[in-house]
Amino acid sequence: MKKILDMITGKMEKAFADAGYDASFGKVTVSNRPDLCQYQCNGAMAAAKQYRCAPIVVAKAVVEKLDGDDFSMCEAVMPGFINLKLSDSFLASYLEAMRTEADFGVEKCGQGKTIVVDYGGANVAKPLHIGHLRPAIIGEALKRICAFMGYHAIGDVHLGDWGLQMGLIIAELQERQPELPYFDPDFTGEYPKESPFTLTELEEIYPTASAKKTDPVFAEKAHTATYELQQGRRGYRAIWDHIMGVSLPDLRRIYDALDVHFEKWLGESDADPYIPAMIEDLKSRGLAVLSEGAWVIPVAEEADKKEVPPMILVKSDGSSIYATTDLATMVQRMQDWNPDKMLYITDKRQNLHFEQVFRAAKKSGIVKAETELEHVGHGTMNGKDGKPFKTREGGVLRLEQLVKDMTDFVRAKVVENKIVAEDEVEETTAKIALAALKYGDLSNQPTKDYNFDLERFAAFEGNTGPYILYTIVRIKSILAKYGPWEQLSIQAAANDYARDLMLAITKLSPTLEAALRTSSPNLICAYIYELSGAVNKFYHETRILGEADEGLKAGYIALIGLAKNILETCIGLLGFSAPEKM
Numbered sequence: 001m002k003k004i005l006d007m008i009t010g011k012m013e014k015a016f017a018d019a020g021y022d023a024s025f026g027k028v029t030v031s032n033r034p035d036l037c038q039y040q041c042n043g044a045m046a047a048a049k050q051y052r053c054a055p056i057v058v059a060k061a062v063v064e065k066l067d068g069d070d071f072s073m074c075e076a077v078m079p080g081f082i083n084l085k086l087s088d089s090f091l092a093s094y095l096e097a098m099r100t101e102a103d104f105g106v107e108k109c110g111q112g113k114t115i116v117v118d119y120g121g122a123n124v125a126k127p128l129h130i131g132h133l134r135p136a137i138i139g140e141a142l143k144r145i146c147a148f149m150g151y152h153a154i155g156d157v158h159l160g161d162w163g164l165q166m167g168l169i170i171a172e173l174q175e176r177q178p179e180l181p182y183f184d185p186d187f188t189g190e191y192p193k194e195s196p197f198t199l200t201e202l203e204e205i206y207p208t209a210s211a212k213k214t215d216p217v218f219a220e221k222a223h224t225a226t227y228e229l230q231q232g233r234r235g236y237r238a239i240w241d242h243i244m245g246v247s248l249p250d251l252r253r254i255y256d257a258l259d260v261h262f263e264k265w266l267g268e269s270d271a272d273p274y275i276p277a278m279i280e281d282l283k284s285r286g287l288a289v290l291s292e293g294a295w296v297i298p299v300a301e302e303a304d305k306k307e308v309p310p311m312i313l314v315k316s317d318g319s320s321i322y323a324t325t326d327l328a329t330m331v332q333r334m335q336d337w338n339p340d341k342m343l344y345i346t347d348k349r350q351n352l353h354f355e356q357v358f359r360a361a362k363k364s365g366i367v368k369a370e371t372e373l374e375h376v377g378h379g380t381m382n383g384k385d386g387k388p389f390k391t392r393e394g395g396v397l398r399l400e401q402l403v404k405d406m407t408d409f410v411r412a413k414v415v416e417n418k419i420v421a422e423d424e425v426e427e428t429t430a431k432i433a434l435a436a437l438k439y440g441d442l443s444n445q446p447t448k449d450y451n452f453d454l455e456r457f458a459a460f461e462g463n464t465g466p467y468i469l470y471t472i473v474r475i476k477s478i479l480a481k482y483g484p485w486e487q488l489s490i491q492a493a494a495n496d497y498a499r500d501l502m503l504a505i506t507k508l509s510p511t512l513e514a515a516l517r518t519s520s521p522n523l524i525c526a527y528i529y530e531l532s533g534a535v536n537k538f539y540h541e542t543r544i545l546g547e548a549d550e551g552l553k554a555g556y557i558a559l560i561g562l563a564k565n566i567l568e569t570c571i572g573l574l575g576f577s578a579p580e581k582m
């Protein structure tokens with residue numbers, strides 16, 4: 001179904017043509033003076049230049065030709081603007097089409113296309129910390145938006161499971177328990193099924209090992225272990241399996257609690273089998289060159305304003321690095337899924353890394369020219385004071401702790417205000433807390449930094465997730481009191497508040513399209529905030545259930561029912577859902 005602005009523009013273009021001017025002047029935009037009109041067209045100003053006459057003359061001639069049934073007002077005003085208000089019948093028929101068509105008639109621009117969304121980026125053996133919140137939340141939202149717009153969307157967590165942290169753990173474990181069979185190069189038997197460490201132990205082993213990186217002897221051991229693991233040393237692969245077995249269920253549990261779900265749980269290690277052939281190929285084609293003992297792919301371009309250093313493919317010690325695995329992962333993705341687009345969500349401090357990898361991928365043809373590569377480098381989540389988020393002890397806050405803090409805060413409110421029966425407290429709390437957390441994040445442009453403010457994010461009023469949920473719950477309760485409503489049709493606006501609500505609803509399609517095009521879930525937040533405001537204004541100014549005229553009442557109910565369905569769909573795209581009561 002066409003977007004409403006495109007429909008109005010179409011009508012305007014026809015009017016320009018009918019009046020004898022070029023149709024291309026008929027572009028209509030949303031009015032920047034909503035007190036005067038809903039939409040406006042400034043084309044007569046430009047047309048006047050071309051046709052060498054006064055703009056008002058053009059505007060008047062065009063207005064003459066516009067179909068009066070579609071507009072309740074179309075005025076040519078000095079010096080040559082055309083101000084428009086839609087007729088209530090046209091607006092109602094547009095909303096009725098949105099109500100009855102699948103997915104509100106939103107055009108599926110991703111139909112037939114495949115996109116890989118690479119987000120989350122958890123590192124095995126390290127607990128998720130607050131730095132993992134944004135890539136998880138933003139990535140999940142972008143993936144859901146893509147899927148809604150018709151894409152076959154494949155979310156891949158791309159685990160960090162192949163780098164130095166593995167070697168560090170192996171080296172540390174060897175210092176602690178050298179007698180384990182994993183370290184005996186002559187051992188040929190079967191390794192124990194039981195892991196030599198628990199999750200809690202692993203979470204202690206890694207930071208301890210990491211702190212020892214400054215010790216050159218230990219660092220050397222860890223590098224060697226990493227290299228040997230990557231070369232397939234049997235005992236180290238067995239330890240690696242244990243690390244995965246212990247760490248993965250915990251990662252899944254935390255992502256599940258955030259309602260973040262990956263289609264694929266692949267990692268850097270899964271790219272490993274593709275690396276040797278890829279390197280050979282890049283060398284043989286002269287794309288990779290030797291530089292100070294390392295193999296690199298030069299990716300600088302003439303137009304570069306800042307220097308873009310070559311992408312390191314193989315370090316001088318023979319090991320592959322982060323960029324190598326990212327490039328090899330592209331080989332796998334092209335081979336297995338042949339995507340039209342790959343979208344990466346990570347901290348913006350990785351901007352240069354992706355610039356290098358993307359260039360290497362295109363230059364080498366690993367990714368075909370038509371496949372779009374995009375990196376969303378997100379900003380930092382800071383504390384309430386705008387400073388980097390730290391625990392009281394000065395450490396990095398665990399993601400789980402952040403979720404718990406928010407949940408505890410919301411639970412206290414839910415209990416205090418006796419919002420639901422005792423046995424529903426946990427479920428309702430979880431939904432509100434997730435909305436607070438996700439909306440608090442997603443309402444910001446991804447690339448910008450923002451300050452985490454628990455009280456503000458969890459407030460039931462203002463531009464917050466809970467406020468949106470509250471609006472949905474309010475509509476649900478009215479609908480429940482009314483009875484079956486799903487079949488009721490949209491009617492012409494009976495008052496100004498209904499009309500404003502209807503106009504807000506029509507912005508769904510352009511909002512989703514822009515959110516997809518610019519990878520900006522924040523546009524959806526702004527839309528549902530505006531929509532919720534219009535719903536609440538309408539609710540406060542209109543007797544809905546108390547309306548004596550049954551026909552009128554049915555129209556009101558249909559309208560808020562449509563608003564509710566759209567709000568629920570939108571929060572679903574953002575990755576949270578509404579409780580029954582609030």
Ligand code: ARG
Nearest residue numbers: 118121122123158160326346
């Ligand atoms: N594990 C990485 C990190 O912690 C993020 C992975 C992002 N995805 C990618 N394809 N590089 O920084």
